[in-house]
Amino acid sequence: MARKESITKQMIIDAAYNIARTEGMQGITARNVAEQANCSTQPIFRTFQNMEELMDGVYERAALAFQEFYRMYPRTEKFPFCNLGLAYIAFAKEEKELFRILFVGEKKKKSFYEVLNGNTENVRTEIQIATAQGCKNPSGLFMKLWIFIHGAACMTMTGDYDLSDEETKELLQNICRSFMSV
Amino acid sequence: MARKESITKQMIIDAAYNIARTEGMQGITARNVAEQANCSTQPIFRTFQNMEELMDGVYERAALAFQEFYRMYPRTEKFPFCNLGLAYIAFAKEEKELFRILFVGEKKKKSFYEVLNGNTENVRTEIQIATAQGCKNPSGLFMKLWIFIHGAACMTMTGDYDLSDEETKELLQNICRSFMSV
DNA sequence: CATAATATGTAACACTTGTTATCGTATCTT
DNA sequence: AAGATACGATAACAAGTGTTACATATTATG
Numbered sequence: 001m002a003r004k005e006s007i008t009k010q011m012i013i014d015a016a017y018n019i020a021r022t023e024g025m026q027g028i029t030a031r032n033v034a035e036q037a038n039c040s041t042q043p044i045f046r047t048f049q050n051m052e053e054l055m056d057g058v059y060e061r062a063a064l065a066f067q068e069f070y071r072m073y074p075r076t077e078k079f080p081f082c083n084l085g086l087a088y089i090a091f092a093k094e095e096k097e098l099f100r101i102l103f104v105g106e107k108k109k110k111s112f113y114e115v116l117n118g119n120t121e122n123v124r125t126e127i128q129i130a131t132a133q134g135c136k137n138p139s140g141l142f143m144k145l146w147i148f149i150h151g152a153a154c155m156t157m158t159g160d161y162d163l164s165d166e167e168t169k170e171l172l173q174n175i176c177r178s179f180m181s182v
Numbered sequence: 183m184a185r186k187e188s189i190t191k192q193m194i195i196d197a198a199y200n201i202a203r204t205e206g207m208q209g210i211t212a213r214n215v216a217e218q219a220n221c222s223t224q225p226i227f228r229t230f231q232n233m234e235e236l237m238d239g240v241y242e243r244a245a246l247a248f249q250e251f252y253r254m255y256p257r258t259e260k261f262p263f264c265n266l267g268l269a270y271i272a273f274a275k276e277e278k279e280l281f282r283i284l285f286v287g288e289k290k291k292k293s294f295y296e297v298l299n300g301n302t303e304n305v306r307t308e309i310q311i312a313t314a315q316g317c318k319n320p321s322g323l324f325m326k327l328w329i330f331i332h333g334a335a336c337m338t339m340t341g342d343y344d345l346s347d348e349e350t351k352e353l354l355q356n357i358c359r360s361f362m363s364v
Numbered sequence: 365c366a367t368a369a370t371a372t373g374t375a376a377c378a379c380t381t382g383t384t385a386t387c388g389t390a391t392c393t394t
Numbered sequence: 395a396a397g398a399t400a401c402g403a404t405a406a407c408a409a410g411t412g413t414t415a416c417a418t419a420t421t422a423t424g
Contacts, residue, residue, distance in 0.1 A: 001399060002392065002398085002401075003400050004401080024288070040402060106206070150333040151328075151331070152333070157286075158286060183369055183424095186371080223413085224373065227414080
């Protein structure tokens with residue numbers, strides 16, 4: 001009865017996502033996305049109400065990319081929260097535009113926790129580790145550490161911070177020790 | 183011989199600056215600025231080569247606004263860097279768009295130091311205070327503290343951080359103590 | 365006061381944006 | 395195989411962008 005669709009929702013989101021990775025959200029225009037997806041602008045507006053709805057899709061796609069990045073990131077640290085922090089900073093370095101979209105953008109909708117996994121599983125795990133290491137106020141530790149980590153990541157994004165992975169690791173260990181010893 | 187100019191460079195920059203304060207850089211269009219300045223778009227292009235040059239002017243104007251904000255901010259803290267940090271975070275709270283333009287924007291050109299004063303005077307003063315209080319590695323202390331402060335300010339800008347001034351003050355004192363005791 | 369020179373307003377240009385109308389066509393159902 | 399119908403390409407529309415051409419207004423100087 002009907003013609004088969006050849007350009008799927010996922011294909012459009014992927015095309016837009018690839019643009020966003022290098023140019024940021026403002027690079028996403030109907031014609032740009034169409035070109036990237038090798039089609040006209042028509043399938044875009046069949047699939048999405050408007051461009052904003054597509055951008056919401058891109059945001060979700062970016063969140064998935066971060067989750068995957070974190071899942072794959074090596075966990076070599078014994079200090080609590082440091083693996084999370086190292087992955088976060090590394091993501092800011094390797095995917096500057098996505099980091100901006102997810103964590104400092106004007107249209108940011110989700111909190112860090114929500115982006116991380118849709119739940120707070122990962123953070124809870126880290127809090128248990130902190131408790132096991134004798135930290136009396138693990139969520140207070142997390143708050144302070146996370147502000148620091150977020151600062152380092154934002155500076156990485158803008159190019160104001162450029163330590164090697166090894167230096168960053170040592171810095172985080174150092175900070176973590178400072179906070180735990182109080 | 184010639185007609186007197188009625189729309190000055192400063193008037194145009196101020197008009198654009200006022201738009202940027204509430205709408206950010208992307209709110210600055212030739213027609214928007216003209217309306218805000220109560221004139222046509224013509225004086226803009228007589229005064230500036232193009233819109234980008236005007237935006238450079240707005241950036242400088244925003245830097246001035248921050249310098250003035252810091253100059254006027256009460257200095258109640260004895261801990262080194264804390265007055266600077268409190269002012270920075272307060273600015274992020276009161277002038278979110280300007281903060282974004284100056285410190286996390288894509289078109290950011292100046293480092294924090296340069297924005298602060300065109301020189302590092304203020305930071306040097308703080309380093310002397312730290313040294314006087316027995317800190318062995320004051321520039322290391324500053325680096326760590328500043329990453330933390332920048333993180334708190336960025337979270338303030340995006341609405342992820344919302345402590346009162348008093349709570350922020352206590353947090354900064356707490357952090358400063360942690361870092362100095364190591 | 366007349367004139368020359370510059371500032372400003374009006375209006376246009378070329379371009380890009382989101383969005384939609386039209387139309388040919390592929391494909392599922394019968 | 396035939397027809398209904400959703401799909402996708404083309405092309406248009408309206409709105410908004412930076413920028414410029416041109417006419418008008420204004421002012422210092424002769």
